[in-house]
Amino acid sequence: TPRPFNQLPGDWKAGWFNLYRFWQEGGLHNLHHIMARKFQQFGPIYRDKLGVYESVNIITPRDAATLFQAEGTLPERFSVPPWVAYRDYRNKPYGVLLKKGEAWRSDRLMLNKEVLSPQVVEGFVPLLNQVGEDFIRRARAQVGKSGREYWTADFTHELFRFALESVCHVLYGERLGLLQDFVDPEAQRFIDAVTLMFHTTSPMLYLPPALLRHLNAKTWRDHVWAWDAIFSQADKCIHNVYRDLRLQHKSTTEYMGILCSLIMQDKLPLDDIKASVTEMMAGGVDTTSMTLQWAMFELARAPGVQEQLRAEVLAAKREAAGDRVKMLKTIRLLKAAIKETLRLHPVAVTLQRYTTQEVILQDYRIPPKTLVQVGLYAMGRDPEVFPKPEQFIPQRWLGADPKHFKGLGFGFGPRQCLGRRIAELEMQIFLMQILENFKIETMRAVEVGTKFDLILIPDKPIYLTLRPL
Ligand code: HEM
Ligand code: 2DC
Numbered sequence: 001t002p003r004p005f006n007q008l009p010g011d012w013k014a015g016w017f018n019l020y021r022f023w024q025e026g027g028l029h030n031l032h033h034i035m036a037r038k039f040q041q042f043g044p045i046y047r048d049k050l051g052v053y054e055s056v057n058i059i060t061p062r063d064a065a066t067l068f069q070a071e072g073t074l075p076e077r078f079s080v081p082p083w084v085a086y087r088d089y090r091n092k093p094y095g096v097l098l099k100k101g102e103a104w105r106s107d108r109l110m111l112n113k114e115v116l117s118p119q120v121v122e123g124f125v126p127l128l129n130q131v132g133e134d135f136i137r138r139a140r141a142q143v144g145k146s147g148r149e150y151w152t153a154d155f156t157h158e159l160f161r162f163a164l165e166s167v168c169h170v171l172y173g174e175r176l177g178l179l180q181d182f183v184d185p186e187a188q189r190f191i192d193a194v195t196l197m198f199h200t201t202s203p204m205l206y207l208p209p210a211l212l213r214h215l216n217a218k219t220w221r222d223h224v225w226a227w228d229a230i231f232s233q234a235d236k237c238i239h240n241v242y243r244d245l246r247l248q249h250k251s252t253t254e255y256m257g258i259l260c261s262l263i264m265q266d267k268l269p270l271d272d273i274k275a276s277v278t279e280m281m282a283g284g285v286d287t288t289s290m291t292l293q294w295a296m297f298e299l300a301r302a303p304g305v306q307e308q309l310r311a312e313v314l315a316a317k318r319e320a321a322g323d324r325v326k327m328l329k330t331i332r333l334l335k336a337a338i339k340e341t342l343r344l345h346p347v348a349v350t351l352q353r354y355t356t357q358e359v360i361l362q363d364y365r366i367p368p369k370t371l372v373q374v375g376l377y378a379m380g381r382d383p384e385v386f387p388k389p390e391q392f393i394p395q396r397w398l399g400a401d402p403k404h405f406k407g408l409g410f411g412f413g414p415r416q417c418l419g420r421r422i423a424e425l426e427m428q429i430f431l432m433q434i435l436e437n438f439k440i441e442t443m444r445a446v447e448v449g450t451k452f453d454l455i456l457i458p459d460k461p462i463y464l465t466l467r468p469l
Contacts, residue, residue: 073414078352202454241257298344
């Protein structure tokens with residue numbers, strides 16, 4: 001018979017002490033390492049408590065499968081307290097990110113049709129392709145300016161602008177012009193606000209929202225400033241589209257973007273549309289840009305793999321006569337390389353679900369309403385799950401071994417990442433274009449680690465070189 005819940009291993013009895021030690025050890029930026037260490041210490045399941053939040057942590061694909069297969073139709077994840085506290089403080093509506101129950105489900109089903117469904121998603125390809133082409137043009141201009149045959153830089157900010165330009169093109173059907181020499185200071189402010197919002201979330205992650213609202217600490221004030229900037233900029237973009245639509249400045253023949261479709265469908269109240277579109281605009285900056293940066297870094301360190309990908313892309317291009325939609329159907333290795341990047345460098349350190357019924361994990365009975373976390377970072381680097389985990393081997397995703405509940409970078413099921421298809425297409429198209437035009441290089445000796453800043457990011461700047469082929 002399965003073992004009782006209270007026999008789970010772990011040092012969960014001292015929640016506040018844990019939180020204190022966490023601060024002391026600089027754990028704030030090392031959540032992923034601390035989790036990996038606890039799996040080493042306690043085995044594949046442990047119980048934990050930080051501040052007021054208790055959780056059960058798992059690492060095997062098998063347990064992840066058990067958890068997700070029992071999640072039901074209204075899955076709930078850990079809802080980030082400072083994000084909730086901000087919306088309550090400013091009286092802002094929740095979007096799908098923070099909604100629960102039926103309210104979440106009805107919004108999410110409407111959004112899925114416009115953001116995830118295969119027919120609609122195909123329409124994003126030309127929009128994302130255009131932004132990618134501008135990045136290539138800009139990179140060539142930078143090579144020209146450098147007076148050398150290449151462009152070496154820390155691409156963080158270039159990629160932030162690329163990512164925001166991309167997500168806004170599909171959301172609003174309009175270009176912001178972030179890949180030109182002159183960058184609108186308001187758009188730049190938005191980018192900085194999203195980074196600051198993530199950065200100020202992590203120190204407040206395990207404090208209860210009620211406490212947060214009474215806190216007048218600098219972190220909270222910065223956090224409020226950041227969300228204010230995010231909401232006001234998104235509001236301007238949304239308002240512009242709304243106005244153009246009413247004045248019929250928009251042609252109705254071509255695809256006009258996600259927001260237009262949502263407004264014209266008229267099935268969601270405008271406030272709910274605005275809340276979720278704002279979340280998508282903010283969610284579309286650091287996520288794809290950091291993943292692309294890691295992907296280029298890994299490809300630079302594995303020139304053999306890079307050549308294989310380039311060969312695949314060039315062959316696909318010849319076969320499809322340059323048609324991107326057709327190309328996207330044949331670039332299996334490139335898609336695997338993105339999965340491999342997210343294995344080593346997941347954006348989310350964990351996936352979480354509240355159980356709704358009893359589940360058995362590692363032969364322990366987990367009661368309903370327990371927060372269970374899948375240690376995504378730890379799983380990606382566990383040699384039991386991925387042999388030679390430290391090596392970047394996209395082919396492992398194409399082989400015969402089972403991939404069951406291993407590729408979880410975007411989460412799972414009805415609550416998985418809403419921006420998944422946008423993110424995947426954006427990254428596939430970007431990498432195709434880079435591989436067609438440039439060789440990616442880096443100084444091989446430099447080791448780059450990972451830092452938890454709510455999302456996982458590089459712990460030092462990554463310098464990459466783009467060299468025209
Ligand atoms: C949720 C990852 C890009 C918007 C999530 C979740 C993960 C994730 C792991 C939680 C899923 C779960 O609990 O099962 C990523 C990664 C990205 C990315 C790895 C890029 C490499 C984006 C983009 C957008 C976006 C581009 C916006 C267009 C969202 C939203 C949610 C979400 C709104 C909450 C969905 C809900 O609760 O219904 N993402 N994301 N993400 N993501 Fe992403
Ligand atoms: C952070 O312990 C660590 O995709 C916590 O685009 C558990 C946790 C809960 C929710 C996760 C969060 C972590 C990391 C960032 C995620 C978030 C859900 C969505 C969000 C993974 C793992 C993200 C980055 C969204 C953000 C949209 C937002 C800017 C409006």
